[in-house]
């Protein structure tokens with residue numbers, strides 16, 4: 001049996017414990033700036049060490065400081081990795097640019113490298129371990145609390161505070177769907193606590209789940225998928241599932257309008273000196289985000305209904321490569337939560353024990369599936385692919401997913417170390433295709 005970690009999010013910690021939550025607020029007032037300081041420190045170094053000894057003074061306990069360092073190193077590490085990827089992409093665009101003849105260069109913008117700013121932690125979040133936040137059953141509580149017979153809670157959080165030996169105990173009540181998701185699983189030791197803008201505290205739990213062992217890849221015909229915004233999933237035989245266009249895009253626009261109107265109203269009231277202002281946080285934004293996730297889940301389920309027993313070929317991608325992939329729709333990127341698509345696909349395949357192969361995605365949307373000619377000019381629009389050499393014509397996402405399928409057993413391409421190497425290889429293949437054409441028609 002294989003074990004996977006899953007998360008349960010959006011568990012609200014009750015307002016009734018306002019005194020205890022105040023202790024948590026006091027803690028986070030120390031914790032959060034410290035965490036930000038370590039993020040800055042690691043980013044300056046260009047490297048993050050999870051097990052660094054504390055270097056900044058703090059009133060927090062050693063244990064809390066360690067948690068802050070660990071959390072900061074995670075944030076900094078992903079910033080360092082993304083910066084490196086962006087930089088590689090910049091270099092590649094520079095090579096493309098310099099390949100143009102001087103007169104052709106005039107009409108184009110030279111690529112410019114902008115050093116990204118260090119990550120700034122906005123959402124108040126504590127990624128804790130059991131040294132500072134422990135999950136307790138009622139019978140593990142101090143007797144005083146047990147005697148008070150606090151009622152029907154699923155469990156308690158014991159949280160170390162700024163006051164030594166004075167932990168707070170927060171009762172946690174799960175919603176029905178949380179309990180169903182958790183079923184009989186054991187909760188893991190790492191939990192995260194989030195404070196929203198309105199001051200409310202929310203808990204995220206994780207648990208491990210056993211899944212089907214992965215089946216032998218040789219017995220399953222492969223299917224590749226291209227992931228995108230216009231179409232969430234496009235399979236290598238041309239089926240498409242889910243879209244952010246139409247309804248979702250419409251809702252996204254409405255949501256933005258609504259927030260703008262609200263901000264205007266606020267400004268107006270403020271001018272008049274009215275003290276109680278309507279909130280700017282958008283419940284409809286959260287609703288929209290939930291709706292997008294549901295649409296993605298729906299698309300993924302449909303996909304697995306059509307491909308219940310096939311080996312999955314996925315492109316290795318993250319949101320930063322996604323950004324380059326679909327710049328006309330940048331505005332939607334945040335709302336569409338693209339990362340959720342590959343996550344759900346991977347989870348769906350793992351649950352069913354279906355093998356997954358990750359392949360390099362570089363140039364998969366620019367390469368002609370027929371003759372391998374690789375050029376941005378092949379993409380006439382976001383939707384259509386039309387090869388400028390051989391005229392091969394297809395839906396852009398379908399062309400891309402068929403390229404991904406071919407890459408499944410492409411050892412030569414898998415061995416490439418950079419995007420430039422991949423481009424060179426693809427153009428070499430195109431030359432080979434061309435010379436075969438020439439010998440075909442002497």
Ligand SMILES: [Zn+2]
Nearest residue numbers: 368371387390
């Ligand atoms: Zn072609």
